Amino acid sequence: MKIPKISLLAKVIISIVLALLVGDLLPALVVRLFVTFNGLFSNFLGFCVPLIILGLVAPSIADLGKNAGKLLALTVALAYGSTLLSGFSTYLTTSAIFPTLLGTDVISEVQSPEIGLLTPFFSVGMPPVFDVMTALILAFTLGIGIALFGGSTLKSGLAEFRVIIERLIVSIIIPLLPIYIFGIFLNIKHSGAAFQVILVFGKIIMVIFVLHVIFLLAVYCIAGLVGRKNPFKLLLTMMPAYMTALGTSSSAATIPVTLEQTKKNGVSPDVADFCIPLCATINLSGSMMKITATSLAICMMHGLPHEVGLYVGFILLLGIVMVAAPGVPGGAIMAAIGVLQTVLGFSPAEVGLMIALYIAIDSFGTACNVTGDGAIAVVIDSINKKFFKR
Numbered sequence: 001m002k003i004p005k006i007s008l009l010a011k012v013i014i015s016i017v018l019a020l021l022v023g024d025l026l027p028a029l030v031v032r033l034f035v036t037f038n039g040l041f042s043n044f045l046g047f048c049v050p051l052i053i054l055g056l057v058a059p060s061i062a063d064l065g066k067n068a069g070k071l072l073a074l075t076v077a078l079a080y081g082s083t084l085l086s087g088f089s090t091y092l093t094t095s096a097i098f099p100t101l102l103g104t105d106v107i108s109e110v111q112s113p114e115i116g117l118l119t120p121f122f123s124v125g126m127p128p129v130f131d132v133m134t135a136l137i138l139a140f141t142l143g144i145g146i147a148l149f150g151g152s153t154l155k156s157g158l159a160e161f162r163v164i165i166e167r168l169i170v171s172i173i174i175p176l177l178p179i180y181i182f183g184i185f186l187n188i189k190h191s192g193a194a195f196q197v198i199l200v201f202g203k204i205i206m207v208i209f210v211l212h213v214i215f216l217l218a219v220y221c222i223a224g225l226v227g228r229k230n231p232f233k234l235l236l237t238m239m240p241a242y243m244t245a246l247g248t249s250s251s252a253a254t255i256p257v258t259l260e261q262t263k264k265n266g267v268s269p270d271v272a273d274f275c276i277p278l279c280a281t282i283n284l285s286g287s288m289m290k291i292t293a294t295s296l297a298i299c300m301m302h303g304l305p306h307e308v309g310l311y312v313g314f315i316l317l318l319g320i321v322m323v324a325a326p327g328v329p330g331g332a333i334m335a336a337i338g339v340l341q342t343v344l345g346f347s348p349a350e351v352g353l354m355i356a357l358y359i360a361i362d363s364f365g366t367a368c369n370v371t372g373d374g375a376i377a378v379v380i381d382s383i384n385k386k387f388f389k390r
Helices: 008-022 028-067 070-102 104-111 132-149 152-191 194-227 231-237 239-248 255-264 269-282 285-302 308-327 331-342 348-360 362-388
Strands: none
Touching: 008 152, 008 348, 028 132, 028 152, 028 331, 028 348, 070 194, 070 269, 070 285, 070 308, 070 362, 132 152, 152 348, 194 231, 194 285, 194 348, 194 362, 231 239, 231 362, 239 255, 239 362, 255 269, 255 362, 269 362, 285 308, 285 331, 285 348, 285 362, 308 331, 331 348, 348 362
């Protein structure tokens, strides 16, 4: 009998629950073994992050050159604008409610330096080939240059490099994440701070889910206004795509369903065939919402800076860096690690908490992404019929 495959979310949940159950039972020696693994893994992750950014972002930007034209520029602008709107609205909302919702007592207990986390037995330095900002600038330079001026040899090389990076993520980093997260929560449980962390997690997840619903209602009201259609009927028609994304946690895997439901909303087949696959890669409103909210919560928990000016730059940069995310499981949070470290100053432990939080609500963010694609398609179709179609 074939053993059913366990999803990444299920593995993460099992890792967290198991760590909370045995954290008080295992001796400090065993806990430190896992902490040592976490130290090695986080150093390896730090080495890989610049390569991940270069390998995912550069070829994805280069691929946009295949579909030049006014509709391409307009679609990209709307998708990026939707992603930024999601990020800024999430920051403004959560920065106002998190201090009260999470509670200052809980935040101070979680960030207390007296928690007593254990340290690894040893550490092995793994300096990256180049830093994150160099990787970002290089990715933008190569991607835009190829998109504008061509370069088949370099583009082919970047495409092959992307395959290597995708295999690295899928075959090494993602399988080891549950162990990494197990080690994080094992150390937290052993230190006695587990209850406060789990309490914060639950509240953050609930807030993000509510924000997803509000955001989708808002974008479909805009789409309905532009397309002169009933926004609630449009959104209801997209529900099969939403539910499919909940199950697959993949924008790419949901494209056939998203495409079919978008056409049922009256979008022209030629526009839907162009818009939906493109938006599956560049419209990341749900992912942006998750990363913005969870990172802000962790900044508050750990006493890191989180003022408006800092987050403006963070959101603008994150919206670009996540371009290739939907093509790779866990790609959004992998691509975001470099920005989290360089802009917000996250440590490996804080990155680990981000990964755990992100994966816990990954399917909801993906569902928000693909459902929002349908709204963008309605707007593009309306503009095309009014101004471009002859």
